[in-house]
Amino acid sequence: LDNGLARTPPMGWLSWQRFRCNINCDQDPLNCISERLYKDMADRLAADGYKEAGYVYVNIDDCWAAKQRDPVTMKLVPDPKRFPSGIKALADYVHSKGLKLGIYGDMGTFTCGGYPGSKFTMATDAQTFAEWGIDSFKMDGCYSTTDDFSTAYPIMEFYLNQTGRPILFSCSWPAYEMSFNPNYPKIAKYCNIWRNFDDIDDSWDSVKSIIKYYGDDAYNFSSVAGPGNFNDPDMIIIGNKGLSPSQEEVQMAMWAIMAAPLFLSNDLRNISERSRNLILNKGAIAINQDPLGIQGKRLWQIGSIQVWLRPVLPNGSYAIAILNENYGGYLSPVTVSLADLGVVDNGTYVLNEVFTGSYIGTYGTKDSVVIKVDVSSVFFGKYTRKS
Ligand SMILES: OC[C@@H]1[C@H](O)[C@H](O)[C@@H](O)CN1C(=S)Nc1ccc(F)cc1
Numbered sequence: 001l002d003n004g005l006a007r008t009p010p011m012g013w014l015s016w017q018r019f020r021c022n023i024n025c026d027q028d029p030l031n032c033i034s035e036r037l038y039k040d041m042a043d044r045l046a047a048d049g050y051k052e053a054g055y056v057y058v059n060i061d062d063c064w065a066a067k068q069r070d071p072v073t074m075k076l077v078p079d080p081k082r083f084p085s086g087i088k089a090l091a092d093y094v095h096s097k098g099l100k101l102g103i104y105g106d107m108g109t110f111t112c113g114g115y116p117g118s119k120f121t122m123a124t125d126a127q128t129f130a131e132w133g134i135d136s137f138k139m140d141g142c143y144s145t146t147d148d149f150s151t152a153y154p155i156m157e158f159y160l161n162q163t164g165r166p167i168l169f170s171c172s173w174p175a176y177e178m179s180f181n182p183n184y185p186k187i188a189k190y191c192n193i194w195r196n197f198d199d200i201d202d203s204w205d206s207v208k209s210i211i212k213y214y215g216d217d218a219y220n221f222s223s224v225a226g227p228g229n230f231n232d233p234d235m236i237i238i239g240n241k242g243l244s245p246s247q248e249e250v251q252m253a254m255w256a257i258m259a260a261p262l263f264l265s266n267d268l269r270n271i272s273e274r275s276r277n278l279i280l281n282k283g284a285i286a287i288n289q290d291p292l293g294i295q296g297k298r299l300w301q302i303g304s305i306q307v308w309l310r311p312v313l314p315n316g317s318y319a320i321a322i323l324n325e326n327y328g329g330y331l332s333p334v335t336v337s338l339a340d341l342g343v344v345d346n347g348t349y350v351l352n353e354v355f356t357g358s359y360i361g362t363y364g365t366k367d368s369v370v371i372k373v374d375v376s377s378v379f380f381g382k383y384t385r386k387s
Helices: 035-047 086-096 122-132 146-162 184-190 204-216 218-224 245-257 273-279 282-288
Strands: 011-014 057-059 100-106 136-140 168-171 193-195 230-232 262-264 297-302 305-312 317-324 332-337 349-353 358-361 368-373 377-385
Touching: 011 035, 011 100, 035 057, 035 086, 057 136, 086 100, 086 122, 100 122, 122 146, 136 146, 146 168, 146 184, 168 184, 184 218, 204 218, 204 245, 204 297, 204 305, 218 230, 245 273, 245 282, 245 305, 245 317, 245 377, 282 377, 305 332, 317 332, 317 368, 358 377, 368 377
Parallel strands: 011 057, 011 262, 057 100, 100 136, 136 168, 168 193, 193 230
Antiparallel strands: 297 305, 305 317, 317 377, 332 368, 349 377, 358 368
8 A cells, every 4th residue: 555654564562462352451450451551562662672673553453442332423432441541542642652553443343353343434433543643553354245355445445545644554355365366466555564364373383374375475465565565474472472482583584584564462561581682683673674675485395494585685685584394303404505596696695694593604606505494493594795
């Protein structure tokens, strides 16, 4: 979507994977979906180095709203007990921290969690969000029929644009059309980012299934990615319980190669130094945020070894990820040269490691290097073109 936003994949924090639809603020006040949760996370983003690294969106997901709209204005209202100050006050707070506030809705009659949907009130809801100072809107597709998607998302984009406020538009449109060829060029015209596969869960299997979907690249959806419009493989779950340290490195590396939005869904109030350093890894973020905005691709898979490549600046350079999804065994040696990767120019290259994994071999042009990647691990490096 050409609205000046998401020129690189957006970065920030999103409540859903970690905090779900926990509305039990009586028993669980620290973790329920409430203004307190988003203020706490805004505080952490601003104070712990995340904002400086680029993580600027604080995004509300499902279950924020009251079950009934205002009967007079038909406007959405936040749950009065859980958001007593209202969304505008929350946006003001988040903005005072130099951050942006996102919110969530649905094109159907209800959200997936059963809260009011926007099916008949798109103009009102877009206007409401703009009045509140909202900076990003994720519109889900629950309680909708299949042929509605290709009209509902353009209509909502029209009304968001009408407000005159720049609002990043996150669409779940292709995620509801996986089984039949989504019209990706049309989706890219109306959306800044779009979910196109299953919800992520706090597990290695979930991360692997998403990597597989993106490696298979059905309908060549990678080709429509670029500044202003990105495929969204869902949230970063680093810092939660389901991934081992090396598997967390895999997610950070692969989301960087895939030019994915980086929306953390974890508890920033209680995160290990290791996970926090991984989330803040400058080399990985630089590749994720590369201005070319080209989505990396899986070049080949041999057994449990996958080789991915993403063209990045300076011109002629590449980020490379070698993923070992093996369960058994130890370091698998992978011999790879730039020629193997289809890089056939006569430039001089340096392979400087951005990340993890080990390799032996010589720097330089067509030489092969032997890269050794451990199980459930990734080698993540950058071939920088020197001349
Ligand atoms: O309720 C909202 C929740 C999150 O926003 C996810 O990111 C969205 O992909 C949708 N969503 C959920 S749980 N969606 C959903 C997941 C499984 C299902 F059987 C029916 C709906």
